[in-house]
Amino acid sequence: MAIARDQYIDYYAEKLWEWLPAVYREQDALNGGDSLRAFLRAVAEQAAVAKRSQDRLWDDVFVELASDWAIPYISQLVATRLVSSLNLRGRRVDTAKTIYYRRRKGTLMVQEQLVSDIAGWDSKVVEEFKRLARTWHMLDCPLTVGRLTKTPKGGIADIRSPRGSRLACDAFDEFHYTPETRNPSGLTGRRGIETVSYHIYRLQPVTFNGVQPRRFGALADGRDQSTFDPSGRDIALFSGNALPVDWNGWQTAAEWELPRPISCRLLAEEIFEITAEEVAWVLTDAPIAGQPQREAAAIDLTKLIGESFYHRRELIRLLNGMPSSVTLTAPGVLAGLLSRALVRACGSAALLPNGADNAPWPVQNDPQDAAYGLPALTVGFAGVAEPVGRPRTRAANLEAWNPPNPADVDLFVSPETGRLVLNRGGNTAQSVRVSYQVGMLAPVGAGAFSREASIELPDVTWQNSSVVAGTPADGIAEVVDSRTYGSPQDQLAVINTRVRAREGQRPYFILRQDWLLTSAQDDAVLELDGLWLGSRTPNHLILDGNYERVLIRYCSFDPGGDAADGSVLPAVDLIVRGFVENLIIEKSMLGIIRLDGADASIEKITIIDSILQTRDAASVVIDALTAELRIERSTIITPSEIQLAVDVERLYASDTLVAGLVDVTDNQNGCFRFSAAASGSRVAKPYRSVFLQQISGLFISTRFGDHQYAHLTPQVYPQVLVGGEQGVEMGVFNQVLHEIKLRGAHTKVMEYLPFGRTPNFIIEN
Known part of the structure; x- marks a missing residue:
């Protein structure tokens, strides 16, 4: 456990120096003035150790506050099998939550929590038997389909879905496979009835706020070409961990909630769903001139309740074919309808800022009531309160730096390379500010992470x-x-x-x-x-x-x-x-x-x-x-x-x-x-x-x-x-203790795994 900045050593060193008779201090000064002070400081260090131990006598009774040496003694009270002594964090959390784990043994909730608690990594647990192709029958639970590809459980994949094909073999794969008989080892042999795969994400998201992007130039239409990285490098932008802190409110992670590079298709993902709330908004608050037009638009919109649309052009095309299309596609009505109908559980909604021109989130569009955090990336201007909102942001491949220039889009972002093309409007190039996340395995180099900087006031x-x-x-x-x-x-x-x-x-x-x-x-x-x-x-x-x-x-x-x-x-x-x-x-x-x-x-x-x-x-x-x-x-x-x-x-x-x-x-x-x-x-x-x-x-x-x-x-x-030396990798990431944490997570997973299941660890990054 880290020692607090209590200044005990300095205090006791000065106190001992003051107690020393003046004649000895004078003699020490004549002889250089260092040896006696160094001796007293060594004594002060031991006095500080004794004082800290005395201060912590009561704290050592509680697992949250106890010193590291006291954790094995507390663990004996709950009879838990401790992980390696090098994994101090894992030991402490294991001891604190042993009873919690035992009460929920065998559940997926505990399996994901174990990896997070023992190893400190995010994970996604998948029961592989649910990804096996088979014939569905009436004794099964209600038939469900994939969120993106609409592939039914156990059914044939819709290979026409580019988004779904890119997720094949991923933690969020929606396709189904024939069984394998090999022993599971990472990506091989995992398609088995008894296999439970743990997709592990070792990198931690680090957020940079208020960064000035590097501007390379401007297109012929005046839009800036820039990179999020201030040095001008291509970098992968990361999504972050937005899972709830309270594990009792656990739900398995969505794609944008894990620390992994953001794909262009994920950032572009938009899912719209018409509900009764949108119909009520058209009837009451929408900028529509007459009551007959309101009622006609509401009647047309009611026909779409419960339907999902996986791109805005699909919804707009359908609205254009309705009798009240002139009303529903009017600029003010369409913008408000799109912002309210956008489902929160999709890539663009979770990763991009809401923007000043967006309405608040409707409650019914958030059925899981997830604790979404701040957006993963924002682009704005110094002195301007609101960043560029998601309605005016698009994901794009900026390899050639020349995206189209529609009137309703101000910002194009390539999250895989960290490039952006921005219409600044009346703002200066020096006023552009970006916030984004990157993935780091360990706090090495300059970064926006806690590093115990000096508490002395600057001059x-x-x-x-x-x-x-x-x-x-x-x-x-x-x-x-x-x-x-x-x-x-x-x-x-x-x-x-x-x-x-x-x-x-x-x-x-x-x-x-x-x-x-x-x-x-x-x-x-x-x-x-x-x-x-x-x-x-x-x-x-x-x-x-x-x-x-x-x-x-x-x-x-x-x-x-x-x-x-x-x-x-x-x-x-x-x-x-x-x-x-x-x-x-x-x-x-x-x-x-x-x-x-x-x-x-x-x-x-x-x-x-x-x-x-x-x-x-x-x-x-x-x-x-x-x-x-x-x-x-x-x-x-x-x-x-x-x-x-x-x-x-x-x-x-x-x-x-x-x-x-x-x-x-x-x-x-x-x-x-x-x-x-x-x-x-x-x-x-x-x-x-x-x-x-x-x-x-x-x-x-x-x-x-x-x-x-x-x-x-x-x-x-x-x-x-x-x-x-500790049985882990050589080099700078020796401090990560990867092998020790992985063995500890495997040991605890086996302890609480459902009977007859085989764990399979897949290191994603």
Whole structure:
């Protein structure tokens, strides 16, 4: 359990210092003033531990508040079988909900909750016997059909439905199959009577609000061509988890409620249903001139009650054929009718904002009463309260950036690539703001997630794309939004400079020139927290002078790539021209770390839970010949297994994956344990490590910005997937504990599975 920011250590250290006789304090000052304070701080740390333990004596009685060590003792009271001790969250939830599970054993509700509670992943549970083709008979429950394809249960598929064909073999498949006799293993052998498939979604949705999209240009008709991603990359937009927090109100997830990439057809999905509420609106509030016209339109509309229409053109075509078509298709009446008849349980209704021109949701169009959250993506303008609503938004394939230009549409979105074409009207290009979601496996790099940022008040605030306040020499500069900024000002007198993003924000900096930070004295301190540094021309972060400590946490230094228009995005390197005693990189994504100049050096580099990559076949990722490198749970990527990735004097590596060669000068000291590197590497004392003959196909994606960036391919090098110290994968996602969580979920699923059923886990992302 995380320790609260109680400041106990600082308090007791100062208290002990005050109690110390003045003569000893004076003597300590004459001898340098550090040794006695360091000793008292060590005593204060133990005093803080005792104080926290005393404070938590009562909390340890309750499973929600107890310390981690107390959970096994509480679990004995309910006689539950605990999962791995490394899965602390799963242990706690399992203990808290054991009685709840036992009362509902064998139900689908518990099966989906178990995966979420034990592993922390969203899931969709499917009983495969319901997808087997067979003859229906009268003893079965009432015959139902698929929501999209209208395929009857056990019946022949309607292969004319493009939407349904794209969902084949998916968790939301509406087709039916002949039985299989093979043992189920993922996607193979799962069509069995006894099989229960668990479609698991490991990625977590991360929401970015108030982002400035990158504008590439304008079409001939004046509409802007932009990307949601501020750097200009193609990215997949994700739907999010909108399931109710109260599990007693459980219902199985809909397609848009799971953290997965949004398809163009899902975003375009519109289902209309005419109910008595729409008829009543036509009779009373619709903008129709005369009462006879109202009554005639209501009579025609009554004939459509209970009918569903799977596209607006189907409903409009039918309305045009009615006697009162002139009234029903009048602009004001048709717009209000479409907005009220749109069923909430469809893709566009769930993913897009309602908009100022839409009526509130009717109650009868929400029969499941689901707790829908905020829309997955919005496009609006600074100073304008309402975003572009769904009536004026369409999904489209924007590969060619040239969609049609109907008068009733202002926004075209391609969710699979994160592109948009927007009619701004009278708004400026700089005022466009977007909000969207992406999928992340772990909080690495700059992102709008909780990262326990410092609680100290900032000295300088950067906001609204302005950095005029400058980089402080001795103080904190905080970026309070997720806007796009230009180059921060150079600071040539660094003493204790800290630049951070506010928690929950991810600002993007375009370096139009090198960002130079030079220390004003020996033992200067620099901290960068939560920043994303990119560039349109080759520019870098340069450190000059003498630094005692440089800390880079939750940052992304763009390793380069390709923009949506085909242009090249250059890499942002970390260049050291002076001396850095301790370079610390935590949970970050970086490009190259290199020295520049004969006097430049780094004494010690510490890298934890990070990704480093070069796309240049002639570059070394970590090029510091005299440095000592300590690296844990990190991934280093190069284009080839024959390329030098790390060149240091001494190396201590653990749970690390290096897709390239490692060259260590001092092979008598250091270690290379539970790690992997290219064959031919020179490392010290390898222990239970793997040396790769090739790295092609090792990663699902090496494109920075992809939601599967640096994910390992399951079929390549299985020894890397389980070669970490804890029996999990090597590299940056070692911290995810995938294998441990999966085994824990499997164990608990087997405990509460209905009799005679076989579980089958399918990892969707």
